[in-house]
Amino acid sequence: MAQTNGRTNRRDIYLKLRQLVLTLELAPGAALSENELAASLGVSRTPVRESLILLAQEGLVQVFPKIGSFVSRVDPAQVADAQFLREAVELASLDDLPAALDPAVVGELRANLDRQRRSDLGLEEFFDLDEAFHQGLMRLSGHGNVWTTVAAAKGHLDRARRLGLHENESPAVFVAQHREIFDAITGGNVPLARTAMRTHLRAVFDDIERIRAHSPELFATDASSVPVRRNIVVWE
Amino acid sequence: MAQTNGRTNRRDIYLKLRQLVLTLELAPGAALSENELAASLGVSRTPVRESLILLAQEGLVQVFPKIGSFVSRVDPAQVADAQFLREAVELASLDDLPAALDPAVVGELRANLDRQRRSDLGLEEFFDLDEAFHQGLMRLSGHGNVWTTVAAAKGHLDRARRLGLHENESPAVFVAQHREIFDAITGGNVPLARTAMRTHLRAVFDDIERIRAHSPELFATDASSVPVRRNIVVWE
DNA sequence: CGCGGAGTACTTGTATACAAGCATCCGTAT
DNA sequence: ATACGGATGCTTGTATACAAGTACTCCGCG
Numbered sequence: 157m158a159q160t161n162g163r164t165n166r167r168d169i170y171l172k173l174r175q176l177v178l179t180l181e182l183a184p185g186a187a188l189s190e191n192e193l194a195a196s197l198g199v200s201r202t203p204v205r206e207s208l209i210l211l212a213q214e215g216l217v218q219v220f221p222k223i224g225s226f227v228s229r230v231d232p233a234q235v236a237d238a239q240f241l242r243e244a245v246e247l248a249s250l251d252d253l254p255a256a257l258d259p260a261v262v263g264e265l266r267a268n269l270d271r272q273r274r275s276d277l278g279l280e281e282f283f284d285l286d287e288a289f290h291q292g293l294m295r296l297s298g299h300g301n302v303w304t305t306v307a308a309a310k311g312h313l314d315r316a317r318r319l320g321l322h323e324n325e326s327p328a329v330f331v332a333q334h335r336e337i338f339d340a341i342t343g344g345n346v347p348l349a350r351t352a353m354r355t356h357l358r359a360v361f362d363d364i365e366r367i368r369a370h371s372p373e374l375f376a377t378d379a380s381s382v383p384v385r386r387n388i389v390v391w392e
Numbered sequence: 393m394a395q396t397n398g399r400t401n402r403r404d405i406y407l408k409l410r411q412l413v414l415t416l417e418l419a420p421g422a423a424l425s426e427n428e429l430a431a432s433l434g435v436s437r438t439p440v441r442e443s444l445i446l447l448a449q450e451g452l453v454q455v456f457p458k459i460g461s462f463v464s465r466v467d468p469a470q471v472a473d474a475q476f477l478r479e480a481v482e483l484a485s486l487d488d489l490p491a492a493l494d495p496a497v498v499g500e501l502r503a504n505l506d507r508q509r510r511s512d513l514g515l516e517e518f519f520d521l522d523e524a525f526h527q528g529l530m531r532l533s534g535h536g537n538v539w540t541t542v543a544a545a546k547g548h549l550d551r552a553r554r555l556g557l558h559e560n561e562s563p564a565v566f567v568a569q570h571r572e573i574f575d576a577i578t579g580g581n582v583p584l585a586r587t588a589m590r591t592h593l594r595a596v597f598d599d600i601e602r603i604r605a606h607s608p609e610l611f612a613t614d615a616s617s618v619p620v621r622r623n624i625v626v627w628e
Numbered sequence: 629c630g631c632g633g634a635g636t637a638c639t640t641g642t643a644t645a646c647a648a649g650c651a652t653c654c655g656t657a658t
Numbered sequence: 659a660t661a662c663g664g665a666t667g668c669t670t671g672t673a674t675a676c677a678a679g680t681a682c683t684c685c686g687c688g
Contacts, residue, residue: 164457164671190640200673205640209442210449221400222640222679237538240488241481248480302473309541400641426670436643441670458649458670 165199170207172197177216177227178314179280180322184229184374188217216311229376230315232364238313239361242306243354245299246290250349252297253341265292265338272331282327283318289334296341313361319371320363333359401435406443408433413452413463414550415516416558420465420610424453452547465612466551468600474549475597478542479590481535482526486585488533489577501528501574508567518563519554525570532577549597555607556599569595 173193176182194204208225211217215234219225271277272285291303321327333356340349368375409429412418430440444461447453451470455461504525508518527539557563569592576585604611 166671189638191638201640202672202674206442206445210445213446213449219640220680223681224639233537237535237541240484240535241538241541244480244484245477247484248476252476299473299476301469302477305473305477305541305545402641425668427668437670438642438644455670456650459651460669 164203166203166206169197169199169203170210173207174211174214174216177211178311178318180315180318182227184227184315186227188225188227190225214308214311228312230312230319230374231376232368234312235316235361235364238310239357241309242313243357245302245306246293246353246357247350249294249297249299249302250341250346250353252299253346254297257296257342261292261295262342265289265296268292269331269335269338272334277327279318279321279327282321282330283314286327286330286334293337293341316364316367317360319367319374320360330356330359400439402439402442405433405435405439406446409443410447410450410452413447414547414554416551416554418463420463420551422463424461424463426461450544450547464548466548466555466610467612468604470548471552471597471600474546475593477545478549479593481538481542482529482589482593483586485530485533485535485538486577486582486589488535489582490533493532493578497528497531498578501525501532504528505567505571505574508570513563515554515557515563518557518566519550522563522566522570529573529577552600552603553596555603555610556596566592566595 173182182188188208190201190205190208193208194201197204208217208219212219212225215231216228217225218228268285268289272282272289277285287307291300291307294300294303333352336352337349337356340346340352409418418424424444426437426441426444429444430437433440444453444455448455448461451467452464453461454464504521507513508521508525513521523543527536527543530536530539569588572588573585573592576582576588
């Protein structure tokens with residue numbers, strides 16, 4: 157928790173850039189110029205640069221000294237790592253569920269699921285609800301804060317998921333799986349919840365190779381390859 | 393993964409400060425001044441400041457705008473979170489062990505264990521070996537890179553471990569547990585490995601309350617409490 | 629036409645100057 | 659003696675100037 161209490165430009169810019177990267181509005185491989193970003197955002201290089209450093213630590217951007225900064229391409233290895241991490245954590249979390257579930261969180265999850273079933277659900281709305289749903293499950297077992305770490309590590313996975321859903325059918329199948337997991341948990345059937353959770357988490361992951369064949373330019377090939385310096389910074 | 397290829401002052405300073413915090417040479421609660429650190433290290437504020445921002449994101453330091461920066465006190469909640477995370481990941485890793493273990497890694501682990509059994513083992517050496525041992529286990533199942541994420545998240549846990557061992561007996565019991573885990577793995581007995589691993593990981597954790605009673609000033613009480621501004625920056 | 633090299637325009641890394649805010653200490657008034 | 663207030667010295671946040679290095683462009687030469 158990089159808590160800088162008072163509102164600072166850096167925090168705002170960090171969150172904004174992070175959002176742009178995760179939503180693919182800043183495409184993998186795109187060149188980022190500290191100067192241009194600073195000019196676009198109406199601030200100096202300092203907060204922009206510090207934000208990029210944080211994003212680099214998360215693996216969302218790559219900074220090559222004296223060369224340039226780039227939105228990192230989706231790295232299949234990092235996607236697999238994030239998949240393993242979240243699966244391990246979320247499954248272990250199910251084993252720590254208390255006998256009496258917190259009714260407030262349960263109600264919140266139920267409301268979340270209701271919104272997921274709305275027919276006019278947009279993609280970004282679904283991702284927000286999905287994120288909140290999984291974090292809520294972690295809170296049920298008292299490990300809500302661990303989700304922060306998982307969330308920080310799964311940037312590559314999230315981008316791959318977005319790629320999959322952008323060119324895929326509706327997220328209806330995932331919504332149904334969410335329901336299944338939730339019902340198993342509230343029904344006290346932990347083994348069933350584990351099975352449903354594992355199935356759910358792997359559903360997205362198994363799609364990645366297909367996506368990669370479809371849009372190879374968004375994926376990393378060699379980890380140390382330097383992207384071309386082109387300014388594709390077009391947004392808003 | 394924050395790869396800035398060419399050597400930069402920032403990377404060096406970041407690693408140095410991180411080491412000082414994790415080894416408790418910079419005590420929890422100590423005040424850090426960007427200016428003083430810069431002067432001590434012979435550089436300007438910029439690389440120091442950027443390092444502190446990274447450490448803040450890891451939760452190892454806290455930055456209060458216009459007030460000061462402090463080495464974060466050990467937060468029992470974050471220790472518990474890290475414990476849960478590493479246990480989930482390391483146990484799940486055991487389930488992914490291949491039938492044929494990589495002989496190179498196995499040999500490396502064996503050599504590591506031999507060094508752990510040396511009678512003149514220093515504490516810092518033990519911690520280094522311990523870190524390498526657990527990372528090696530993850531590599532056996534092909535999840536070596538995930539250890540990076542776990543390592544980044546377990547800063548508070550590591551500091552608690554050091555506190556425990558500083559005032560505790562020798563790490564001999566942990567070395568024996570390492571051996572037990574290793575033997576179970578090479579013997580192909582995954583269930584036994586899981587049991588041994590869980591026992592091992594919880595051995596340290598269960599000691600924390602005792603340590604806390606002994607040195608309460610190093611632990612956080614209220615998450616939002618601002619430490620006193622005193623310059624105890626004494627090292628080397 | 630092909631190729632090489634100097635110039636140039638960009639990049640990030642670092643240092644420094646200034647801005648804004650908090651805390652403490654000290655002097656003054658009550 | 660005590661309460662209040664302003665000066666002062668610290669802090670981090672931001673902006674900017676400069677340094678070092680890469681890559682591309684373009685012109686001249688073979």
